[in-house]
Amino acid sequence: MRSISIFGATGSVGEQTVDLIRRAPPGSYRVVALTGGQNLARLAEMARELRAEVAVCAAPSGLAELRDRLAGTGVAVAAGADAIAEAADRPADWVMSAIVGAAGLVPGFRALRHGRTLALANKESLVTAGPLLLAEAARHSATILPVDSEHSAIFQALAGEDLAAVDRIILTASGGALRDWPLEALAKATVKEALAHPNWAMGQRITIDSASMFNKALEVIETREFFGVAPDQIEVIIHPESLIHSMVGFRDGAIIAHLGSPDMRHPIGYALHWPKRATLPVARLDLAQVSTLTFRAPDMARYPALRLARDVMARRGLAGAAFNAAKEIALDHFLAGGIGFMDMAGVVEDTLTALDAQMGGSNLPEALEDVLGMDHLARKRAGEIARQMAGSR
Numbered sequence: 095m096r097s098i099s100i101f102g103a104t105g106s107v108g109e110q111t112v113d114l115i116r117r118a119p120p121g122s123y124r125v126v127a128l129t130g131g132q133n134l135a136r137l138a139e140m141a142r143e144l145r146a147e148v149a150v151c152a153a154p155s156g157l158a159e160l161r162d163r164l165a166g167t168g169v170a171v172a173a174g175a176d177a178i179a180e181a182a183d184r185p186a187d188w189v190m191s192a193i194v195g196a197a198g199l200v201p202g203f204r205a206l207r208h209g210r211t212l213a214l215a216n217k218e219s220l221v222t223a224g225p226l227l228l229a230e231a232a233r234h235s236a237t238i239l240p241v242d243s244e245h246s247a248i249f250q251a252l253a254g255e256d257l258a259a260v261d262r263i264i265l266t267a268s269g270g271a272l273r274d275w276p277l278e279a280l281a282k283a284t285v286k287e288a289l290a291h292p293n294w295a296m297g298q299r300i301t302i303d304s305a306s307m308f309n310k311a312l313e314v315i316e317t318r319e320f321f322g323v324a325p326d327q328i329e330v331i332i333h334p335e336s337l338i339h340s341m342v343g344f345r346d347g348a349i350i351a352h353l354g355s356p357d358m359r360h361p362i363g364y365a366l367h368w369p370k371r372a373t374l375p376v377a378r379l380d381l382a383q384v385s386t387l388t389f390r391a392p393d394m395a396r397y398p399a400l401r402l403a404r405d406v407m408a409r410r411g412l413a414g415a416a417f418n419a420a421k422e423i424a425l426d427h428f429l430a431g432g433i434g435f436m437d438m439a440g441v442v443e444d445t446l447t448a449l450d451a452q453m454g455g456s457n458l459p460e461a462l463e464d465v466l467g468m469d470h471l472a473r474k475r476a477g478e479i480a481r482q483m484a485g486s487r
Contacts, residue, residue: 102192104130127181138163213365215241224319246361247339247352266333270305311403398439411454412468419472420445432484
């Protein structure tokens, strides 16, 4: 019986992880910790069904309600960031890191310090602190497995291959809900319109990040950090069908592509059962029915986030932390109606410019505290910039 913890259990990736656990034969898993955000009813339901040892909600204000919902179940209850970090210290063979944003950094690091397998869906960990995270895993003989569909695809395509033979890595992107809109109309796109993703069923924030391509920008940086390739070896291509999840090109001209239905249970299941493969409840592709796969180059005017990702990789230092923090704040302001869809990239770019001197040049971050400090600083500055933009609209 394997012991597992799920951080971000009530989000999209967490829900699908729970779905796979629920389908497993009885006795396959013992659930140690489940953490969630505002959906306390769902967190309590999961904890009760899976007989978790502890359930932790992010906001301390939710503690009383969560305690009431789990009264008499034997499930321990806690709340707050410190409690989430402490939950990561509980022994578990496999830990899903699916908390969205920089909030997933600390529990991920804590899990690695116990030499565990970390299934990483929190892309911000590599974007903001990639070298530190990989060094922590090596120090404690821990394993990091990518759960993003793109990076899982790359990981699988590289199985048994020599990384030195890689010529390029091609990240595919759906283009999001607004990919076919006239460029001039994007500035007026609403939250509801940006959430109408044609292929993937994801959470609110990641769906809008898909429409703006900030999600792909993070993945570009993540690819550089996790696989150690040069920035100019990383390409992005629009693939509207979302059936090829990424490709790896080799120096002999061959390209290995990973195909599959757009279902996050595949990369989650791959990480859950690695190094073996297991039968998963995902649709099998009928290529005759698919008939056509299409591709096109991304328009940089439509997706300025991709240009900013290149800038971040050139800057190194703490630029990844500043980029991610500013992106999260810009998204908050778009969701609240303060700024427009295309203003998000402006907030991020202005924040990077404003904090250039504090990013440490090309020096890599020395400690997690440096990353968290830049995260705090960038959030404050991005908020100021966003409010200024909102006031001038």
